[in-house]
Amino acid sequence: xxxxxxxxxxxxxxxxxxxxxxxxxxxxxxxxxxxxxxxxxxxxxxxxxxxxxxxxxxxxxxxxxxxxxxxxxxxxxxxxxxxxxxxxxxxxxxxxxxxxxxxxxxxxxxxxxxxxxxxxxxxxxxxxxxxxxxxxxxxxxxxxxxxxxxxxxxxxxxxxxxxxxxxxxxxxxxxxxxxxxxxxxxxxxxxxxxxxxxxxxxxxxxxxxxxxxxxxxxxxxxxxxxxxxxxxxxxxxxxxxxxxxxxxxxxxxxxxxxxxxxxxxxxxxxxxxxxxxxxxxxxxxxxxxxxxxxxxxxxxxxxxxxxxxxxxxxxxxxxxx
Numbered sequence: 001x002x003x004x005x006x007x008x009x010x011x012x013x014x015x016x017x018x019x020x021x022x023x024x025x026x027x028x029x030x031x032x033x034x035x036x037x038x039x040x041x042x043x044x045x046x047x048x049x050x051x052x053x054x055x056x057x058x059x060x061x062x063x064x065x066x067x068x069x070x071x072x073x074x075x076x077x078x079x080x081x082x083x084x085x086x087x088x089x090x091x092x093x094x095x096x097x098x099x100x101x102x103x104x105x106x107x108x109x110x111x112x113x114x115x116x117x118x119x120x121x122x123x124x125x126x127x128x129x130x131x132x133x134x135x136x137x138x139x140x141x142x143x144x145x146x147x148x149x150x151x152x153x154x155x156x157x158x159x160x161x162x163x164x165x166x167x168x169x170x171x172x173x174x175x176x177x178x179x180x181x182x183x184x185x186x187x188x189x190x191x192x193x194x195x196x197x198x199x200x201x202x203x204x205x206x207x208x209x210x211x212x213x214x215x216x217x218x219x220x221x222x223x224x225x226x227x228x229x230x231x232x233x234x235x236x237x238x239x240x241x242x243x244x245x246x247x248x249x250x251x252x253x254x255x256x257x258x259x260x261x262x263x264x265x266x267x268x269x270x271x272x273x274x275x276x277x278x279x280x281x282x283x284x285x286x287x288x289x290x291x292x293x294x295x296x297x298x299x300x301x302x303x304x305x306x307x308x309x310x311x312x313x314x315x316x317x318x319x320x321x
Contacts, residue, residue, distance in 0.1 A: 020047050042061060042073060061081065073098070075101065079112075106135045112128045123149075140166045177197070201214070206237050231245075261284075265281055279298050280298075300313075
């Protein structure tokens with residue numbers, strides 16, 4: 001019979017190989033032999049989290065922490081579960097606890113940074129990723145993510161330096177090429193941006209972010225057919241990409257392709273969008289289709305506010321009065 005340590009190692013190997021059911025069975029067997037094994041509870045919680053079984057995940061991880069309050073990875077895993085189930089403050093607290101308990105835990109710093117970035121706390125994300133990079137300086141993913149946190153603070157030249165550092169070490173690291181292209185796009189260095197983004201797509205033809213930004217570059221150069229093609233390519237790959245669907249609708253309206261634009265905008269409405277931008281361009285598409293009354297009704301709803309689109313609606317309606 002395997003020792004408990006050997007059995008846990010066997011479960012971890014199955015887990016890493018993606019055989020989650022096998023791994024779960026092994027961890028449950030460990031608990032049959034040792035009901036107080038905090039590692040088995042933690043690993044079961046992690047599997048449940050991977051499968052979206054949030055309540056089970058939380059229960060297992062809380063049990064792990066009752067047995068071993070200083071288990072950093074259990075704090076990391078529980079923090080992620082809580083954050084993904086909208087219990088923000090509790091989740092962040094567990095991630096902060098993890099890095100306090102184990103400052104050398106790269107995964108803890110990385111996860112803390114990811115959620116700080118999601119929350120728009122870019123300085124805190126930068127700090128957490130910089131700590132992770134100190135621990136694992138050769139990791140291209142961590143360095144690239146650090147660059148995105150820097151770029152989010154509009155320090156684009158610094159971010160570009162980071163991306164170039166990554167590419168000097170890993171010339172085929174796709175995400176660094178994509179982020180380098182995006183940074184140059186934001187600086188309106190469209191030629192440099194295009195070269196980087198094309199390299200990203202060459203390495204990964206399904207890189208939606210790179211393809212979308214190639215479309216935005218085409219749009220900025222008034223190459224509308226090229227832009228439409230790029231946006232459609234993204235949607236073929238990822239039909240749920242609402243940002244790209246909105247980009248496509250805008251350029252279709254600009255080219256008086258109202259029926260196609262309206263189809264895009266209706267999909268956004270069906271998906272639950274209530275944004276003023278969607279409403280404004282739906283109004284424009286309807287008016288292009290000579291459904292003036294329907295378009296004007298949307299503009300009249302918009303004009304009651306004080307946003308950019310409200311002002312645009314007032315201008316259109318006043319010019320037609």
